[in-house]
Amino acid sequence: xxxxxxxxxxxxxxxxxxxxxxxxxxxxxxxxxxxxxxxxxxxxxxxxxxxxxxxxxxxxxxxxxxxxxxxxxxxxxxxxxxxxxxxxxxxxxxxxxxxxxxxxxxxxxxxxxxxxxxxxxxxxxxxxxxxxxxxxxxxxxxxxxxxxxxxxxxxxxxxxxxxxxxxxxxxxxxxxxxxxxxxxxxxxxxxxxxxxxxxxxxxxxxxxxxxxxxxxxxxxxxxxxxxxxxxxxxxxxxxxxxxxxxxxxxxx
Amino acid sequence: xxxxxxxxxxxxxxxxxxxxxxxxxxxxxxxxxxxxxxxxxxxxxxxxxxxxxxxxxxxxxxxxxxxxxxxxxxxxxxxxxxxxxxxxxxxxxxxxxxxxxxxxxxxxxxxxxxxxxxxxxxxxxxxxxxxxxxxxxxxxxxxxxxxxxxxxxxxxxxxxxxxxxxxxxxxxxxxxxxxxxxxxxxxxxxxxxxxxxxxxxxxxxxxxxxxxxxxxxxxxxxxxxxxxxxxxxxxxxxxxxxxxxxxxxxxxxxxxxxxxxxxxxxxxxxxxxxxxxxxxxxxxxxxxxxxxxxxxxxxxxxxxxxxxxxxxxxxxxxxxxxxxxxxxxxxxxxxxxxxxxxxxxxxxxxxxxxxxxxxxxxxxxxxxxxxxxxxxxxxxxxxxxxxxxxxxxxxxxxxxxxxxxxxxxxxxxxxxxxxxxxxxxxxxxxxxx
Ligand SMILES: Nc1ncnc2c1ncn2[C@@H]1O[C@H](COP(=O)(O)OP(=O)(O)O)[C@@H](O)[C@H]1O
Ligand SMILES: [Mg+2]
Numbered sequence: 070x071x072x073x074x075x076x077x078x079x080x081x082x083x084x085x086x087x088x089x090x091x092x093x094x095x096x097x098x099x100x101x102x103x104x105x106x107x108x109x110x111x112x113x114x115x116x117x118x119x120x121x122x123x124x125x126x127x128x129x130x131x132x133x134x135x136x137x138x139x140x141x142x143x144x145x146x147x148x149x150x151x152x153x154x155x156x157x158x159x160x161x162x163x164x165x166x167x168x169x170x171x172x173x174x175x176x177x178x179x180x181x182x183x184x185x186x187x188x189x190x191x192x193x194x195x196x197x198x199x200x201x202x203x204x205x206x207x208x209x210x211x212x213x214x215x216x217x218x219x220x221x222x223x224x225x226x227x228x229x230x231x232x233x234x235x236x237x238x239x240x241x242x243x244x245x246x247x248x249x250x251x252x253x254x255x256x257x258x259x260x261x262x263x264x265x266x267x268x269x270x271x272x273x274x275x276x277x278x279x280x281x282x283x284x285x286x287x288x289x290x291x292x293x294x295x296x297x298x299x300x301x302x303x304x305x306x307x308x309x310x311x312x313x314x315x316x317x318x319x320x321x
Numbered sequence: 322x323x324x325x326x327x328x329x330x331x332x333x334x335x336x337x338x339x340x341x342x343x344x345x346x347x348x349x350x351x352x353x354x355x356x357x358x359x360x361x362x363x364x365x366x367x368x369x370x371x372x373x374x375x376x377x378x379x380x381x382x383x384x385x386x387x388x389x390x391x392x393x394x395x396x397x398x399x400x401x402x403x404x405x406x407x408x409x410x411x412x413x414x415x416x417x418x419x420x421x422x423x424x425x426x427x428x429x430x431x432x433x434x435x436x437x438x439x440x441x442x443x444x445x446x447x448x449x450x451x452x453x454x455x456x457x458x459x460x461x462x463x464x465x466x467x468x469x470x471x472x473x474x475x476x477x478x479x480x481x482x483x484x485x486x487x488x489x490x491x492x493x494x495x496x497x498x499x500x501x502x503x504x505x506x507x508x509x510x511x512x513x514x515x516x517x518x519x520x521x522x523x524x525x526x527x528x529x530x531x532x533x534x535x536x537x538x539x540x541x542x543x544x545x546x547x548x549x550x551x552x553x554x555x556x557x558x559x560x561x562x563x564x565x566x567x568x569x570x571x572x573x574x575x576x577x578x579x580x581x582x583x584x585x586x587x588x589x590x591x592x593x594x595x596x597x598x599x600x601x602x603x604x605x606x607x608x609x610x611x612x613x614x615x616x617x618x619x620x621x622x623x624x625x626x627x628x629x630x631x632x633x634x635x636x637x638x639x640x641x642x643x644x645x646x647x648x649x650x651x652x653x654x655x656x657x658x659x660x661x662x663x664x665x666x667x668x669x670x671x672x673x674x675x676x677x678x679x680x681x682x683x684x685x686x687x688x689x690x691x692x693x694x695x696x697x698x699x700x701x702x703x704x705x706x707x708x709x710x711x712x713x714x715x716x717x718x719x720x721x722x723x724x725x726x727x728x729x730x731x732x733x734x735x736x737x738x739x740x741x742x743x744x745x746x747x748x749x750x751x752x753x754x
Contacts, residue, residue, distance in 0.1 A: 161723025
């Protein structure tokens with residue numbers, strides 16, 4: 070589904086990604102872990118199409134097409150979803166209208182009729198239940214005055230509405246209490262199917278107790294320095310990132 | 322013949338024709354004043370960014386009468402709403418015959434008739450009060466030609482529950498026209514009214530409007546005032562709205578500019594009594610070569626007054642904008658609360674806005690704040706929307722619509738809000754709100 074090859078990216082001439090290789094197939098859950106500043110959000114942003122970053126080398130294919138050639142909206146319509154680490158507030162834009170527009174744009178792209186008001190409300194009600202988000206939040210402006218946890222839940226709600234092929238969750242777990250974490254994880258697990266995939270970015274192993282990954286990768290200094298199964302997350306939890314840093318240092 | 326010459330040429334003729342009395346002496350003094358100051362040039366401090374010289378040198382017809390438009394034209398400019406009164410100015414002349422105002426809450430008279438009526442004291446008291454603040458030639462010029470204006474009195478204790486709508490139609494089918502509507506509104510004690518002024522045009526020649534409307538609001542009365550400019554690029558406009566808050570009262574004024582040529586809106590809010598409250602809002606959303614200049618004065622004369630001002634601009638194409646917000650706090654006006662903000666979004670590299678707050682404070686115990694921004698649409702917000710599959714154009718439209726929405730919300734009459742909302746969405750290419 071997603072094939073990243075030797076991806077290099079920089080911002081304002083500062084190199085941040087230094088050759089990333091990653092292969093994600095349908096049905097898989099991948100986790101990327103790594104210390105702060107290692108480039109996790111940058112990778113997510115580059116995949117979603119934020120134009121502040123310059124891809125200096127490498128390629129990304131998404132279902133066989135060149136992802137990097139596409140605009141952010143095309144990527145989204147093709148089924149790539151990024152749950153932002155810091156979802157921003159957009160006063161004056163109604164959450165419901167926004168989601169309706171997003172859903173219908175994606176449907177149009179897939180050759181489906183737009184949902185009418187009734188069908189949309191029905192879908193919304195159903196997905197609201199899934200992530201236990203309250204109607205009152207959705208009738209407000211987009212993320213305006215939402216608490217940190219509410220913003221994260223709204224991201225997962227949008228994901229549930231858009232049903233992406235590949236969902237990238239950038240530290241969706243941070244700032245959530247254990248109940249909220251469980252709700253988010255339940256939502257993600259329920260939406261998980263054989264034909265979609267999830268890329269979890271986190272730096273705590275806690276989330277991985279609830280969403281069990283097939284693969285765990287460690288990102289450090291803009292490169293994936295170690296990959297393994299879910300036991301790698303436990304090892305990191307136990308030993309911290311220092312042993313990774315040491316290993317990298319020894320290699321050099 | 323240039324407009325400047327036409328003005329000289331027509332003054333005597335129109336003045337004689339209009340008779341003497343109260344309006345006659347006002348005209349005479351005003352014409353003298355106009356002759357001293359002339360049409361302002363960009364050397365005039367208040368007119369630095371808004372240039373009228375080329376208009377002053379152009380040929381414009383100046384007439385005291387107007388040809389009545391067809392019903393079809395009138396219907397095309399009407400708002401879809403019930404109203405308490407519907408008043409038509411055609412090329413600056415108030416036309417009683419096609420207006421309707423059967424309503425026992427109010428008195429509606431042509432200004433020259435009002436000057437001879439039992440209400441003439443109100444004219445003595447309130448007519449031409451704006452000249453104390455507007456020292457330039459444009460204000461004097463309007464007064465110098467005041468005859469066929471409008472006088473409206475909202476009677477004591479009356480709550481007018483539907484809006485009064487003034488339609489200003491400039492008809493430029495045949496000639497360039499210079500038009501000067503003049504109105505005086507008096508809102509008596511405890512009365513409440515919503516007043517809408519809608520500017521529309523018809524025809525491809527140019528128009529140059531020089532309007533003065535004065536509104537005196539008495540003790541415990543409530544005024545909502547809306548001025549909406551929806552003319553085309555060939556229509557230029559200089560207008561002054563002068564709101565005199567005579568007693569402790571509440572006013573709420575919104576100015577919306579959707580299109581036009583060279584536009585200058587002056588709005589004055591004079592807080593003459595203690596505990597007065599006034600709100601000023603504005604939205605301008607222009608492109609092409611439109612120039613829109615909003616000058617406001619909030620004058621806190623007495624203690625304990627509250628004012629809030631918010632103007633927002635969306636500038637596209639080669640449009641240019643000016644915001645100048647003056648707040649005076651006089652020596653006696655202790656405990657004044659005055660807030661002002663002007664926010665602009667530039668949608669092109671060639672659009673620009675010049676924004677300037679101007680506070681003059683002579684009392685010591687006051688709370689004033691002001692702020693202005695001129696910037697681009699927020700990139701982060703744009704990316705968020707696009708990352709959900711919304712294309713760039715539509716994402717921009719959503720954000721601009723959101724930007725405009727806090728002013729649109731201030732338009733309380735539903736039909737007018739719908740009208741403006743539709744215009745905004747048409748411009749942004751949004752199908753539904
Ligand atoms: N807009 C930016 N301008 C400059 N440096 C940036 C910008 N965004 C990220 N960086 C830098 O790139 C590096 C990686 O950041 P990020 O991808 O956010 O890391 P992570 O998500 O792993 O914590 C950090 O050193 C950060 O300071
Ligand atoms: Mg991050």
